[in-house]
Amino acid sequence: MKFEEVIEKRRSIRKYKNTPIPKEDLLKILEAARIAPSASNRQPWHFIVVENKDTIKKLAKSEWAAQAPVMIVGLADQAASSTWCFNDLGIALEHIVLAATNLGYGTCWMGQTGREELIKNLLEIPDNLKPIAVIPLGIPDESPVAKERKSLESIVSWEKYGST
Numbered sequence: 355m356k357f358e359e360v361i362e363k364r365r366s367i368r369k370y371k372n373t374p375i376p377k378e379d380l381l382k383i384l385e386a387a388r389i390a391p392s393a394s395n396r397q398p399w400h401f402i403v404v405e406n407k408d409t410i411k412k413l414a415k416s417e418w419a420a421q422a423p424v425m426i427v428g429l430a431d432q433a434a435s436s437t438w439c440f441n442d443l444g445i446a447l448e449h450i451v452l453a454a455t456n457l458g459y460g461t462c463w464m465g466q467t468g469r470e471e472l473i474k475n476l477l478e479i480p481d482n483l484k485p486i487a488v489i490p491l492g493i494p495d496e497s498p499v500a501k502e503r504k505s506l507e508s509i510v511s512w513e514k515y516g517s518t
Contacts, residue, residue, distance in 0.1 A: 360456045362500070367460025368418040370492030374405075375424050379457050383426075383491070386453035392442035398434035399443045401450075402427040402477055412476055413488055415464060422490030426450060427473065433482035443486055450489060460494035463487055 355363070380403060387401060404410055404425045413427070414420035428447045430439040451461045466473060466485045473485040511517050 355456050360452055364451060364455045365460070365498045365500075366462040367490075367492075367494045367496060367498070368462055369494070369496040370418075370422045370460060370490065371495045372421070373423060373493045375459065375491060375493075379459070380424065382457065383450055383453045383459075386449040387446040390442070390446035390449045392445070393435060393438035396435040396438070396442070398431040398439035399446050400429040400431060400483055401446075402429065402479075404477075409476065410490075413473065414490075415469070415488075419462070419464065419488075419490045422492045424491040426489045426491060427477060427485055428487045428489065429479060429483040430486050431483055439484075440486065447487055447489065454491055458493070459491055460496075461489050461491050463489060 384401060384403070387399070388397075392398060404413060404427065405423065410422060410425050411420045413425050414422075419425075428443055428450075430443045432439050435442065447463065451463060454461045465487055470485050473479065473488070474483075477485075479485065507518060
């Protein structure tokens with residue numbers, strides 16, 4: 355798929371087929387995260403791939419998320435980069451969702467504010483790592499239409515705010 359097609363096709367998927375994801379595809383998706391850029395090349399992230407259905411159900415914030423065959427938990431390594439770890443992890447997570455889209459999979463970025471302790475205890479995460487997002491991953495069982503987006507002119511200024 356061409357890059358433009360990938361970014362146009364990427365949607366938040368909330369319905370998945372009950373089909374396992376081949377490890378080869380998971381490794382391609384994780385490789386996309388691994389090569390993401392980061393400030394001072396600190397790579398302040400870690401990812402936990404969860405395929406156990408009971409664990410997925412505990413991680414899910416909703417019934418639809420519990421149906422995904424895989425969840426990827428994105429962790430920010432605050433010891434590696436206290437200043438930029440969240441931005442850097444965001445870049446790596448976006449690489450994950452775009453790589454998944456390119457391979458024909460669906461994802462939905464789920465922030466985890468307020469659930470950090472639950473996730474840390476469930477997955478035995480050390481103190482220096484902070485759970486930021488859980489990404490359900492699977493073959494889409496829905497095809498959401500594109501939502502209306504703001505015009506480029508309404509979100510971009512040239513040289514200073516408000517200049518078109």
